[in-house]
Amino acid sequence: MLIVRTTITPMPEGDSVYQLSKRLQFMVGREVVDTSLRTPSTALETFTGLTVDAVWPYGKHLFMQFGERKILHTHLKMEGTWSIHRRGDKWRKPGHKARVVLTLADPVGPIEVVGFELGLVDVFPANMYVDRMGYLGPDILYPDWEEYGRDEALRRILQHPERPIGTALLDQKNVAGIGNEYRAEVCFLAGVHPATPVSQVDVGQFLDISRRIMWANRNSPIRVTTGVKRAGENGYVFGRNNKPCRRCGTLITKASLGGTEFDELERIIWWCPTCQPSKSSHLEG
Numbered sequence: 495m496l497i498v499r500t501t502i503t504p505m506p507e508g509d510s511v512y513q514l515s516k517r518l519q520f521m522v523g524r525e526v527v528d529t530s531l532r533t534p535s536t537a538l539e540t541f542t543g544l545t546v547d548a549v550w551p552y553g554k555h556l557f558m559q560f561g562e563r564k565i566l567h568t569h570l571k572m573e574g575t576w577s578i579h580r581r582g583d584k585w586r587k588p589g590h591k592a593r594v595v596l597t598l599a600d601p602v603g604p605i606e607v608v609g610f611e612l613g614l615v616d617v618f619p620a621n622m623y624v625d626r627m628g629y630l631g632p633d634i635l636y637p638d639w640e641e642y643g644r645d646e647a648l649r650r651i652l653q654h655p656e657r658p659i660g661t662a663l664l665d666q667k668n669v670a671g672i673g674n675e676y677r678a679e680v681c682f683l684a685g686v687h688p689a690t691p692v693s694q695v696d697v698g699q700f701l702d703i704s705r706r707i708m709w710a711n712r713n714s715p716i717r718v719t720t721g722v723k724r725a726g727e728n729g730y731v732f733g734r735n736n737k738p739c740r741r742c743g744t745l746i747t748k749a750s751l752g753g754t755e756f757d758e759l760e761r762i763i764w765w766c767p768t769c770q771p772s773k774s775s776h777l778e779g
Contacts, residue, residue: 506570508553508671509712512635514576515551516713518558518607521596522546526560527604528597531615539617541566541596553633553670557623565620567627568594571613581606634671634701634708643669644701651697659695660688660751660763663704672704678732678764679719680704687772688763689751731764744768 526541544560551557558566568574577586581597581604594609609615618626631650632643647669651662662668663677672680680703681688686695711717718728720740730740735748744766752760765772 506554506572506574507673507676507708508551508633508635509708509714509717511551511554511556511570511671512712513715515549515556517578518549518556518576521549521558521598521607524598524600524605526596527599528595530592530595531617532593532595533615536615536617539564546598551633551635552627553630553666554673555627555630555670559620563620565618565623566594567614567616567618568609568612569614573611574613575610577606577608577610579606579608580604587611629667631665631667631669634669634704635712639705639709644698644705647701648697651692651701655693656691658689658751659686659692659697659700660690661761662692662697663700664761669701669704671708674761675717675729675732676704676708679707679730681763681765682730682770683707683719685769687765687770689772731766734764739766739769742766742768 523545525545526543529540529542531537531539541560541564544564546558546560547562548559549557554569556568556570558568560566575587579585580602583606585592585608587610591610592608593612593615594607596607598605598607632639632647634643634647636643650668651657651659654662660677660681663672663680664674677688680700683703684695684700686700707719716723716725716728719730720728722728731746734746736745738744739746746764747767748762748764750760751763
């Protein structure tokens with residue numbers, strides 16, 4: 495049964511986009527009866543009259559293919575959401591925040607799929623997909639990750655041994671799909687400070703932990719790294735500054751990491767000073 499009154503508001507990590515893609519599979523096989531792309535670079539593009547052939551995720555990116563010709567590429571960034579409802583129903587967000595409005599044919603009445611506050615909206619020819627997206631590392635949620643993804647992600651990360659493991663994990667060119675929340679939790683589970691150089695850690699262990707917990711959470715509405723699904727108890731360090739470590743009781747600390755030649759954007763890191771000791775005193779706090 496198709497549920498058409500819903501808002502999809504995941505945090506932008508690979509498991510969220512994986513779930514979003516699953517929710518949008520109802521689009522496949524439907525004809526687009528109206529198109530409105532509300533960004534300057536895509537405003538003249540249209541999918542009207544075409545059929546939705548496929549919807550799929552790659553890391554934090556979402557793709558929709560229309561016929562054999564066009565692909566719509568979107569990214570949630572931090573604020574993006576998608577809504578599904580019947581045409582004519584009141585939108586749950588103001589119209590000026592809509593970036594993509596696709597109206598699909600349905601026997602009961604047209605369905606609107608609306609992307610609000612999307613951080614990226616792009617359209618390109620379907621035969622350009624590999625050229626456009628080939629820079630991304632393997633998707634951590636590949637079904638065949640062990641066979642086709644792990645070794646390549648390992649190779650890419652090890653190319654820069656002095657880079658902090660925390661920023662290497664966030665670099666989508668190394669491995670696609672890991673975001674700041676999982677980065678924090680993976681570093682805790684590995685017992686390593688996020689600023690520790692790649693050369694000083696077992697990178698394979700980090701990839702294995704990332705894959706294990708993200709695969710376990712891929713269909714879950716709540717991310718769990720502690721084994722406890724109760725709200726507020728599901729994570730170890732992410733967002734828990736000045737709260738006691740669940741293992742040792744030491745207060746969780748936060749700081750920034752990034753702003754280098756490799757990582758132009760600084761991001762917040764959280765860690766337990768006891769469970770994840772830093773080898774550099776200036777990183778503490």
